[in-house]
Amino acid sequence: MTTVSSTTATSVPYRVANLGLAEAGRHQIRLAENEMPGLMALREEFGPTQPLAGARIMGSLHMTVQTAVLIETLVALGAQVRWVSCNIFSTQDEAAAAVVVGPTGTVEAPAGVPVFAWKGETLEEYWWCTDRAFDWSTEAAASGASFIGPNMILDDGGDATMLVHKGVEFEAEGRVPDASAADSEEFAIVLDTLRDSLINDPTRWTRISQDIKGVSEETTTGVHRLYELAAQGELIFPAINVNDSVTKSKFDNKYGIRHSLPDGLNRATDVLMGGKVAFVVGYGDVGKGAAEALRGQGARVIVAEVDPICALQAAMDGFQVARIDSVVGEVDIWVTGTGNVNVIGVDDILAMKHLAIIANVGHFDNEIDMAGLAKLEGAEKVEIKPQVHEWRLPNGRSVLVLSEGRLMNLGNATGHPSFVMSNSFTNQVLAQIELYATPEKYPVGVYVLPKHLDEKVARLHLDALGVELTTLRPDQAAYIGVSVDGPYKVDHYRY
């Protein structure tokens, strides 16, 4: 049924059970290519010179149709790739199947990329998949090497990077802590995974880490982890913070959510947004996109913020800014986009309107206190349909929780659309090229892409939208002290 291996199929890491799935995925990839002009332009520009020849990329990022175009772009630039999703619900099975088969392969003779991902993984399966994507023994066998691992990571949320760092740490200590030390159910599974690894091959992660030339990281959360590692002197390899490219954070986070939040709400609930009261927790880029989308559908939007600058922006943009408890009983749709923990707690949920909808587009499922809800005496979880659950509360009311508190734009819809992801992923590819091809520019540390590459990403997306760019005259460039070709702004410019 799925497009991926079973745990028992050690030597057959993946298989495609379903011909139609791969074909459907290929159709969608073909259409997505039309919407991803940045990636297609990179194939044209860099295909001849193969700057990623020799790169062995372990990718951990939602296995969607758009990611398929990313993967095939990396391959077109010379890389070998293995892939996992970074979220248990976000895989589009047809995309995974098509990538495995490859654009020129067949189901019988796949010529694509190993992918370990399916929609609806358990947490155990998730970490098993991640571990598999670090296992390049098939490639090693093919090349006659005794051992090879990946030499690049392309990460989203930092799970792959974390696994390497923890693996190295535990190998150095010679032991993995008890699961009881885990601060979450999920981390206990990580520990189990690494404990097995330590038993099987006590230097595996150390060897892997030594080969890795760098990681490019997609998200706020993953970037935050990287800066912490760097600050503590524990970062093992250089990292490019793709998230903070303008063409990522100001596009993916804002315009992507503007698209995919209402899409997910619609597919999950079919509930009219017009006339409803929506509450957006957090007014960063994600919250800004969410608020704009909801207003665009005629909802009345209330915003919560902890940062006075963002709170003032929300007010100036015409939104009411309130604390949850001030308006909890009036709200029809709850949206979280903070990257923080327990921003909606069980007490908040108990005070909500009957059948209020709770949707997280921030990052982890701990933005909403799902763990607390699961422990709530008398609460009952009823599946309405996959990724849509009615939680019947002891007070007689219910709430609808989407994607079990995880990213609903991925779990209930198909994530950000291709065009937005083309921006993010063009940054990713440029970051991989930078780290792999010019490692001398990146000692261990965390970097953002230079502004001229950020501008290049934007430039590659203009024609598709019919945008006519104005060209500076030399006298104008001189007047503001820039080159005619850019970069056009100081580094601290905020856009």
Place this chain on the structure above:
Amino acid sequence: MTTVSSTTATSVPYRVANLGLAEAGRHQIRLAENEMPGLMALREEFGPTQPLAGARIMGSLHMTVQTAVLIETLVALGAQVRWVSCNIFSTQDEAAAAVVVGPTGTVEAPAGVPVFAWKGETLEEYWWCTDRAFDWSTEAAASGASFIGPNMILDDGGDATMLVHKGVEFEAEGRVPDASAADSEEFAIVLDTLRDSLINDPTRWTRISQDIKGVSEETTTGVHRLYELAAQGELIFPAINVNDSVTKSKFDNKYGIRHSLPDGLNRATDVLMGGKVAFVVGYGDVGKGAAEALRGQGARVIVAEVDPICALQAAMDGFQVARIDSVVGEVDIWVTGTGNVNVIGVDDILAMKHLAIIANVGHFDNEIDMAGLAKLEGAEKVEIKPQVHEWRLPNGRSVLVLSEGRLMNLGNATGHPSFVMSNSFTNQVLAQIELYATPEKYPVGVYVLPKHLDEKVARLHLDALGVELTTLRPDQAAYIGVSVDGPYKVDHYRY
């Protein structure tokens, strides 16, 4: 393949193939009830007095979850009901199944309403279903009558009303014209249906028509047909034009499309609307809703209009107003909402951008010249997924046509959301009560609901949105010459 049944149906025209389907539908109906406060309020207000006791309603309207709540409201007010969809693609099978089983029935012992509808009917099946819903022999048998038909019609698009009128006409003439006289493939099937009927029972439609106390009609198109019939003196029974209630035309048409157009685009294509050029043909209520939704998602919207007043409104609302041929090569997304014919022709399609998306939210599939496209030499139709087809054109480009040119908000999404439909359907129920319970007020002719009922529909939807209505003081009511309780506006007020 069919989704529904009733154990009492001697000829077994339908059956429930799938237990889970009915259960899933019931979950959705329960959630929809929370979004349809108007209908639920009518159950509360009129349940005790059963104003529809004795009514036998033949309903022809998209068989969705929302329609399920409408049907069960009619039943709660005393009516007997048989139902068909008015569109071959618009049925939600789980809703149909749940209605057949009924809120208190089981799959083994259904206690609901006979429904003849499933997603993806052929045209032959469609008209067979419609004919079945006029066949009340089961109910006749149960009541011991030799013959009964429906005594009320609830119609959407006028197909049920047309069938009765044509049936009566042909019975009077004693013959049904040749199919060759049909102006469309579909009308040939209608003729076949009526020819069979004439052979089997040459006075069936005449008898049916004599019992019918009236029809309430949902849409612009159906209403247009009714006014034509009335103008020609051919209308057989009174009709209430539900479409032109303010709470229908200004809500369903505008706010419904605002919701369901982007929903359908997303489910069909996952294409980012932001930054794209969208072209909306027609700036009536449907076009206004479409344009607002697309702008709310960051698209640049261009509008076409033939009516100078609507064209000026579009300009004043900030939209470019252009003819198709002026901008045809720049447009990414085409939306039709005119109710007119061939507003996008084959020549237009041949001039479009590669992979331009064509979406109809007007009414019939002839808004776009699908017939012409089907005949185009060298054109090839490739199914990307159900209701999404790539038409490869002889010029080497492709376009994506949604729902084969039919209503894509129904075919690619789930139609208008419950809250909007609650407004429309509350009008429908009030119209059925008016026609059935006070026939003396409605000699044969076409009527709109009196304004106080239109205001009542709105009033029943305010609490759910947290709207606080201000009450006129008597001195204020006197000052503007209205009653404190309304109606508040002159009949020609435009809202």
Place this chain on the structure above:
Amino acid sequence: MTTVSSTTATSVPYRVANLGLAEAGRHQIRLAENEMPGLMALREEFGPTQPLAGARIMGSLHMTVQTAVLIETLVALGAQVRWVSCNIFSTQDEAAAAVVVGPTGTVEAPAGVPVFAWKGETLEEYWWCTDRAFDWSTEAAASGASFIGPNMILDDGGDATMLVHKGVEFEAEGRVPDASAADSEEFAIVLDTLRDSLINDPTRWTRISQDIKGVSEETTTGVHRLYELAAQGELIFPAINVNDSVTKSKFDNKYGIRHSLPDGLNRATDVLMGGKVAFVVGYGDVGKGAAEALRGQGARVIVAEVDPICALQAAMDGFQVARIDSVVGEVDIWVTGTGNVNVIGVDDILAMKHLAIIANVGHFDNEIDMAGLAKLEGAEKVEIKPQVHEWRLPNGRSVLVLSEGRLMNLGNATGHPSFVMSNSFTNQVLAQIELYATPEKYPVGVYVLPKHLDEKVARLHLDALGVELTTLRPDQAAYIGVSVDGPYKVDHYRY
């Protein structure tokens, strides 16, 4: 102090005090002509045939630059005109001066139209002016007639029409009631005016009324009075309700207010709207325009409504709908647009935030209880600048009242902009032509303009905005049952 004159005015009721004023007005009229394509097109179309030759029009409508273009259009079509403003604050003195001088005249030899209006009239002066505009003795003398009055009225708010009707009534009764019978200070002045007239010429109004072929009325309020007169059988001459042309009510009321409300707020207070809480009382066309403008400037808008349909529209458009007392302490900017009385009362004002702004864009100054405020013990009125008053309240807080509660878009700004007024005034001119040139079509009663003229008004404004209108093909016109040239919609269509 007064701004206008004509050397032919024997009783010298007005004079031009200021040469520069007339020149400045002429500049502005010339620019306004560029923004009033409808009126300019009528000059071109009807100038040769002079359909208003012989018409003697008494106009009572805000004496602005735009009205100057209207007046000169009436003259260009053959009419003789006398004019007053219909509001004591709304005259733009330079426009009045320029109209008196006329496009081809000079200050020394004015060749324009007698205008009796200046910014900041007293109520006594206002009614004196109105009376003067009914006095055509100068014109009578010039033509050798013993007596002539106007034979057409162009009215705004109905004051001119009311004066004739009351005059006729009192002449029939042979007496004018005591001022003590007046329900307002202003009506006492009307009675005084008519009492003087009865003494001087006891059949003057009766004679005037017999000549009048009709009135075209601009506003909701005036139209309401006309329908009341007609319903009571007291209407003396036919009336065309210009207000309910789509191109008037849906343009002037909505788009005009969208423009002039923020303009007036800015000129009066310079207060940032962004981030503020604005409360719009009434969500008719005026309220819709106000709410859109305030949202467009980043305000958070709350709406109050008594009509459940309009209330539901407000909610669906994303606005909070609340009663005044629910939120009175949170609101920074109050806007009234109801046409009703005392919608903001003294108690409301006492509960407002310090320095809350109160702005009326509805109609009379009784929308806000200015009379009650004037009587409030301990309240003090401080002029900040003309038309901006701080009312210091006994509770220690203040409010800012604009234009003394009268129409602030006229008192604090310059009223609706030329382009909007071109729509309204093109309707006015067409209505004058209809009533004067084809009186047989209009027996005594109240009419709206036929739809084809309404569409014509729109059509005349498209080119200036670069709008490309699409033309129906004959097959499309036939399909929807209209003429290719329109009208395109049924009469009850709501736009």
Place this chain on the structure above:
Amino acid sequence: MTTVSSTTATSVPYRVANLGLAEAGRHQIRLAENEMPGLMALREEFGPTQPLAGARIMGSLHMTVQTAVLIETLVALGAQVRWVSCNIFSTQDEAAAAVVVGPTGTVEAPAGVPVFAWKGETLEEYWWCTDRAFDWSTEAAASGASFIGPNMILDDGGDATMLVHKGVEFEAEGRVPDASAADSEEFAIVLDTLRDSLINDPTRWTRISQDIKGVSEETTTGVHRLYELAAQGELIFPAINVNDSVTKSKFDNKYGIRHSLPDGLNRATDVLMGGKVAFVVGYGDVGKGAAEALRGQGARVIVAEVDPICALQAAMDGFQVARIDSVVGEVDIWVTGTGNVNVIGVDDILAMKHLAIIANVGHFDNEIDMAGLAKLEGAEKVEIKPQVHEWRLPNGRSVLVLSEGRLMNLGNATGHPSFVMSNSFTNQVLAQIELYATPEKYPVGVYVLPKHLDEKVARLHLDALGVELTTLRPDQAAYIGVSVDGPYKVDHYRY
């Protein structure tokens, strides 16, 4: 008439000719204080400790009502102040008069601050005023010092800072270059000013510069000059770049323009924006605010950009992005907001629509090629009213140029509103305190305010808008690695 000295009145530096002017200004200042909660909060917080005691601030910033509240805040914190405007048209005379009189003074006994500014200065007067504000001989005399100058500069656009730097440079060289070396008419006047100074006191600027502890600079343009000086090693004293505080650049530039652009257009032209085509040159913060305001009024907005990132943002926000020459004949309203030179040239102007409006909200009058227009053979300039000129072009068409190409939001309206300026000016005051009270933190160089002060500025403006700020729980602060009290974001966060 004006509020300021004449060139002959060396010992009487200012006088108030008009009592009403000062009183009117005081009313407006009192209302503005209600809209400037940040400044009022600083008076409360820092009034007792007088952190600016001993500071002698030379301020060069538009002398508006808002600046009056800034000046009086600086005084309330202990500073002595002398002030000039930084733009020849931007002074509000009543504000200047009121500041001179002071909150507690009278016209006869002014107790305020010396202000050298009036609306409509010549360039010679402008630089004379600036020179006067550097002349603290009155204060020196009062304190018995032989010489004192200012020890702080508060600058907008950098003119004051430039004058000191040029003065020092020329004093070092012992000569001032010939006026023929000037690259503009204005710089020739600067040279004249400094030449006079060199003759009268050849070490004046050197002595002044040695006392100056720092400058806080308001604008993009001024900041750009500072970074250039610093890069060339020529900066004499430390500078704080107030412009790049988030609460300045993202508020003043964006929300200020959103308010004041339509305000200026309305006051200048009364032209309807709805339905018109507006072209915004530049999509930085200023352009974003302009585009939002125009769209909010129903205009169709087209944007031009040279930076591909900003161009992509404009497209994603739904705007057409085009080059001027592609659409020049369709545009009704032109707005420049680039900070660059000749972005609208004479050739562009010659291709424009008749009576197109040209409005600059960027910075200098060279954004539009006013110099080229002045030299255009056959062009004629007609004053419609002050700051509004019709340029009759040799091709028979005209354009309307606002404020002679200078900042029209200041010249045609009253600049940014108080609330926005409260954000900017709270940054200014904090910057003055930082530089004056903790000079050890700021060696010569250019700095932005630390983020915690930026957040403080925002925080001081929330209550006035009814914003409820959410407080981080300690576990949440720890989770994202910040203090509960902020700062909440990394330095490169873009908001």
